[in-house]
Every structure is written in structure tokens, then in C-alpha cells.
Amino acid sequence: MEKMELAIMFSGGTDSLAVYALASLGHHPGLPRPKHIHLLHMLNGMSRFHDFPRKRFEAAQKILAKQVPLAEMHSSVSAVKLPEALMVELDMGRLFQGLWLDRYEELMPRYNGKNLVCVACKVAMHTRAIIYCIENFIPHLVTGYAKRQEYYPEQTPVFMEKIADFSSSFGVRTHFPLYEDLEDEMVTRQVLEDFGLPSTGGGERKCLFCQTLTTATEKEIGQYLDDMLPLVNKYIELRQAGRIKEAANCFPPGNTMRIKESQDKRKAN
Secondary structure, eight states: OTTSEEEEEOOSSHHHHHHHHHHHHTOSTTSOOOSEEEEEEEEOSSEEOTTHHHHHHHHHHHHHHTTOTHHHHOOSTTOOOOOEEEEEEEEOHHHHIIIIITTHHHHGGGGTTOOOHHHHHHHHHHHHHHHHHHHTTOOEEEOOOOGGGTTSGGGSHHHHHHHHHHHHTTTOEEEOTTTTTTSSHHHHHHHHHHTTOOOSSOOSOEETTTTOOOOOOHHHHHHHHHHHHHHHHHHHHHHHTTOHHHHHTTSOOHHHHHHHHHHHHHHHO
């Protein structure tokens, strides 16, 4: 990964902040310091406190820059310096709606009545991240998923395995380098405090669904992904081919579908 482009799924929370810090300073074997870092912050249309993540990033960047003084002491090209980092906001709200919100009445019975809203949201996030990586020639995408949070359905082994396989089919390696390391929240805090960074909450946008209860098991999560990833695959391929109308039709708004069904019934009668 050295001298390469790296994308990080960045919420502004402590885990994604730890990933950014470790990648910036090259202090983890799974995160050698890259040439450029792209912090991908997703907008699902259901969040508030929008300035929190960017302020957290900007503050962290200033703090970390002070820990590589060789860049200021030497003018040579080989001088150590902080990798350039860019925070990019990507809107995946339409995908999120198409993957769950527009169709949840229809979809929930398929999966034993389980609430998979957060799984759908994360699929939309990863889809948008994969598209960004394809278009910007970024071979590596990492997340701050942590084992201690596997009660979240999107931070389970089945989700990570299937999304990594899906991502690799587009030439983007998605991996989770700190999943085991951050099993204890105190490890995350210590990592951040060692770098002089904020070690508690306040960096994420607050999402309407972030504390939504779900009793979904890996079986339902896996079934949902097996059903939806082929459709997402089609969407990405159509979008990359410039076939925008067909790509949009992969996820038509729910009310549009109902209107069309009503029109078809009237014609049949």
C-alpha cells in the first residue's frame, strides 16, 4: 500500500479517526503510509449535526501534522511529511432508499420480519465508495469496523466477507485492518490519546437510525446481501457504462413503482 492511494470510510467517530491517524503516520502493519488518503464521508439523508465530522478531521489533521517535524526541518524531496488527505462527502441517499426504505414493507417478510435498515445503509455506503475508488483509481478501501460492535448487523463476519468479495470483483480491495485490534474500546481511546487526538464521541453526524433495534441474525443478513448485491452489481456496471437511465431504473422510487402498478391494473381492466 506504500505510495498508493488509500480510501477510508470516515464517519468522524473514534474508530475511523484511529484508522486515519494510523494510516497517516504509518504506525500499523496493516496500514502502511500511503501517498494520498481519501476520507469518504457518506450522506444518507437521515443525519444531523453535519459539521461534526469535518471539524474532527480538520482538527486531527493539524495535530498529526505537528508529529512529523522532519518536513519542516528539511527541504529535500525525501523529507518525511504527512500524507495529503482529502475529505469527500458522497451522497448515497437514493441508493439507501432503493435498497430498503422504498420497499421495506415488501422486503421485511422475506427476511423473517427483521429490520435490516442499517445493513441496507451500509450496502449503499460501500457501493458509493466502490464507485469513487473505481473512478479515482484507488485500489484499497478500509473501514474502522471493530469486533466489539458486531451487534451492529453490518459489522458481522458475513457482511464483511460478502462485501469484500463484491468489492474485489471491481478491482477494489476492501479490508478491515483493525477489526480485532479495536475489540476493546479502551484500545481505541489509548491509540487516539497517544496521538493527542479526541478519544470520545462527538465526531459523527447523528443518524436517525443509528440506535435502531434489530434481531437479525447472520442468516437474514446473508440472505439480504445475496439478493441485493447482484442488483447493486448491475447498477454499478450500468453507471460506469454511462447508461444512466437504466442505472436509475435499478432503484426506482417506491411511489413510482406503486403508480406504475396502478396504471398497469387500469390498462388490464
